[in-house]
Amino acid sequence: MRNFIKYPPIEWRKRHESTVPAGPFFTGAPTIPLYLAGSKVCITAPRHSPRRSVCKQKSTYPGYDVLRDSPAGLHTDLTMPSRRWGVACLFARRWAFYGPWMSGCKGELHASVAVIGRSDEHPLPDISFFNPKVFETLIMHYLNDRYGYENWEGHHSHVPRYHGPVDWKIHRHLPVPSASFKICGRGESLRDLYLRDYLFVFPVSDQYFVEVCFIQDFYSRDKKGNLAFDKTPIQELQDKIFRSITLELGPEAQASVEKVKSKVGSLHMCKDFAPLKWPTNIYPPEASGSPEIRQALRNDA
Amino acid sequence: MSAPISSQPLSPQNTSLIAGQSSGKPIRCIPELKPVYLQLQKAAHRNHHWARIAVKELNALTTGMLGKNNVYVRPESRRSSGGSEKYYVFLPGLKATVVRWPNDQFCITELVLDDNYYHTHRSGQEQTRLGTYRAKLGPNNSSWHTQYVEDGQVSPISGRLVTVADSHYETANDAANYSIAGAMTFLGKNTISVRIDGCDLHFTPGNKRLGSLVCYDPITVDSSRASAVHLAATMEQARKVRSVAWVADFGGSAVLTQAMQILANKGVTLPDHTVYFYRPRTSPAKALKLAHQLKLSVNKNFADTGLSARGALSQFSVAGRRMNNKNDLYDRNEHATAWLKGAISISTPIGVAAAVVGGPAMVMLGSIATAIGGVGVSYAVGQSVAQDVRRRFKL
Numbered sequence: 220m221r222n223f224i225k226y227p228p229i230e231w232r233k234r235h236e237s238t239v240p241a242g243p244f245f246t247g248a249p250t251i252p253l254y255l256a257g258s259k260v261c262i263t264a265p266r267h268s269p270r271r272s273v274c275k276q277k278s279t280y281p282g283y284d285v286l287r288d289s290p291a292g293l294h295t296d297l298t299m300p301s302r303r304w305g306v307a308c309l310f311a312r313r314w315a316f317y318g319p320w321m322s323g324c325k326g327e328l329h330a331s332v333a334v335i336g337r338s339d340e341h342p343l344p345d346i347s348f349f350n351p352k353v354f355e356t357l358i359m360h361y362l363n364d365r366y367g368y369e370n371w372e373g374h375h376s377h378v379p380r381y382h383g384p385v386d387w388k389i390h391r392h393l394p395v396p397s398a399s400f401k402i403c404g405r406g407e408s409l410r411d412l413y414l415r416d417y418l419f420v421f422p423v424s425d426q427y428f429v430e431v432c433f434i435q436d437f438y439s440r441d442k443k444g445n446l447a448f449d450k451t452p453i454q455e456l457q458d459k460i461f462r463s464i465t466l467e468l469g470p471e472a473q474a475s476v477e478k479v480k481s482k483v484g485s486l487h488m489c490k491d492f493a494p495l496k497w498p499t500n501i502y503p504p505e506a507s508g509s510p511e512i513r514q515a516l517r518n519d520a
Numbered sequence: 521m522s523a524p525i526s527s528q529p530l531s532p533q534n535t536s537l538i539a540g541q542s543s544g545k546p547i548r549c550i551p552e553l554k555p556v557y558l559q560l561q562k563a564a565h566r567n568h569h570w571a572r573i574a575v576k577e578l579n580a581l582t583t584g585m586l587g588k589n590n591v592y593v594r595p596e597s598r599r600s601s602g603g604s605e606k607y608y609v610f611l612p613g614l615k616a617t618v619v620r621w622p623n624d625q626f627c628i629t630e631l632v633l634d635d636n637y638y639h640t641h642r643s644g645q646e647q648t649r650l651g652t653y654r655a656k657l658g659p660n661n662s663s664w665h666t667q668y669v670e671d672g673q674v675s676p677i678s679g680r681l682v683t684v685a686d687s688h689y690e691t692a693n694d695a696a697n698y699s700i701a702g703a704m705t706f707l708g709k710n711t712i713s714v715r716i717d718g719c720d721l722h723f724t725p726g727n728k729r730l731g732s733l734v735c736y737d738p739i740t741v742d743s744s745r746a747s748a749v750h751l752a753a754t755m756e757q758a759r760k761v762r763s764v765a766w767v768a769d770f771g772g773s774a775v776l777t778q779a780m781q782i783l784a785n786k787g788v789t790l791p792d793h794t795v796y797f798y799r800p801r802t803s804p805a806k807a808l809k810l811a812h813q814l815k816l817s818v819n820k821n822f823a824d825t826g827l828s829a830r831g832a833l834s835q836f837s838v839a840g841r842r843m844n845n846k847n848d849l850y851d852r853n854e855h856a857t858a859w860l861k862g863a864i865s866i867s868t869p870i871g872v873a874a875a876v877v878g879g880p881a882m883v884m885l886g887s888i889a890t891a892i893g894g895v896g897v898s899y900a901v902g903q904s905v906a907q908d909v910r911r912r913f914k915l
């Protein structure tokens with residue numbers, strides 16, 4: 220627990236001055252196990268403490284395996300117009316960071332874990348997400364569908380809303396190919412970038428992958444629009460939660476990993492991933508439609 | 521960007537004409553402001569949304585729109601000497617001071633522009649700008665995300681929900697997370713369209729909440745005037761879209777009522793649209809009168825005033841007006857239900873207080889309160905039984 224006398228969740232004297240806010244302590248935070256088709260993903264995170272109580276947390280019942288126990292499979296994510304992906308959110312929490320002596324909420328960290336697969340209408344059989352080359356192509360299509368179609372409507376429909384992935388980084392601490400990157404929001408020119416989503420992706424089975432998403436919201440800015448406080452506590456908590464993520468593969472997943480390993484050799488993804496060409500209404504992705512993607516993925520594999 | 525008022529007295533000789541050359545009342549401005557105004561005009565030609573509104577509304581002064589009900593032009597409270605009157609014009613991102621000379625000409629003496637007036641998409645500003653935002657469920661469907669809309673229009677989707685948020689939120693995301701949940705109560709249990717397509721959000725930056733029990737008349741709220749001009753422009757542009765629902769959340773009621781007043785002054789009607797007030801912090805009665813003027817299609821329930829006794833009274837004060845309007849769905853039956861519900865909401869606290877305080881007089885008062893509550897319950901039960909019987913015998 221943080222020092223509730225100095226950092227109470229009250230906003231009686233709101234100030235936009237340079238301060239160091241405090242959020243929940245990470246030590247002693249519970250570890251949440253998430254079961255996915257026999258594999259186990261663990262994430263350690265403090266209790267849900269949002270700024271607005273209307274923001275509810277999302278959780279999974281202990282021991283519930285969303286891929287095995289849900290009879291209807293994943294729900295198609297309808298917020299993406301392409302409707303090619305099924306998404307189930309397993310975990311979502313927010314943590315508010317308060318300034319000292321009731322000077323108000325300075326920022327919030329939002330973390331969520333979701334398992335994502337192709338929707339029932341657009342399946343991709345005969346491929347394994349554990350294959351790093353296949354996984355790269357897949358992530359590319361996912362990002363095109365999730366972010367690529369958004370643009371500044373009207374006269375500026377050629378300007379994308381997002382720019383990414385940037386800061387592409389591969390990680391070796393999980394037994395599967397994994398990568399983290401950022402998606403930035405952008406204005407008219409590429410100089411106007413601001414961080415929006417920090418994503419971490421890795422496959423958990425032949426047909427599903429996990430997306431961990433961190434979003435930082437800042438509520439205190441000075442008159443010029445610059446941040447008026449020190450955001451390191453928010454970043455620190457994010458890093459700690461990120462480092463706590465572990466994956467234990469189940470027997471089936473382990474077998475497919477071994478199979479892919481014997482075929483491809485290394486399980487690492489490429490070291491660089493150039494930002495994608497968005498918006499997709501101007502730059503249509505080459506392989507669109509289900510059969511072509513399948514062919515492209517086969518060629519890649 | 522502001523210019524001081526020059527020391528010598530202003531006259532048609534040392535000011536330049538900017539509007540009303542051919543017809544209407546001429547509008548002048550002091551020479552220091554001429555470049556600012558020209559830049560504004562240039563931005564308006566380039567389709568900058570704020571500048572377009574500003575130039576249009578400043579030019580509209582030529583028609584002499586200085587009535588008592590005008591939302592964005594307010595006279596200075598104390599009269600200045602010399603026969604000339606001073607007015608403040610509130611517009612999105614801009615505040616102008618206009619002097620009316622005795623010969624009925626206008627002169628702009630001060631223009632204060634927002635620091636980031638022309639930068640529509642600036643990274644730091646994107647979430648704090650006054651205007652319309654598209655709100656969507658973010659990644660993993662766990663919270664709301666907003667995107668600034670440059671031209672301020674709502675999505676041309678039939679049945680679109682537009683939430684008018686209170687001020688006092690730092691970013692549009694925060695406003696969306698808090699207000700949309702309230703606005704969705706208007707849709708009742710069927711919220712699927714909002715969860716799939718998202719909705720639109722009208723965001724007003726500011727440090728304080730709008731309206732209160734002290735400041736209950738929406739026309740007297742100052743900090744929402746600029747926002748109301750923007751919302752009125754959005755509403756006017758959305759006229760062609762069918763069945764748009766404008767839902768004000770808490771203090772957003774001040775913005776929405778003022779925007780309705782602006783449209784009523786212009787003579788615009790919105791017969792395809794509807795409005796709803798969720799826990800309004802300003803008078804819903806005033807808004808209802810305007811809704812009838814704008815020919816809005818009002819639902820049976822027009823506002824959710826919660827436990828606020830003043831809100832309930834305000835709603836009852838216009839019940840007669842609603843029943844007399846044939847296009848309003850509100851009828852005798854609904855009125856009876858509302859009356860009894862209102863009686864319960866007021867009588868229950870009295871009953872509880874009576875029980876706490878005790879004393880013979882209080883007990884009697886409490887029993888009266890309980891009796892009113894009992895009538896309400898029996899009325900509701902009777903209604904549902906009657907409906908059942910009617911259904912069964914196909915009456």
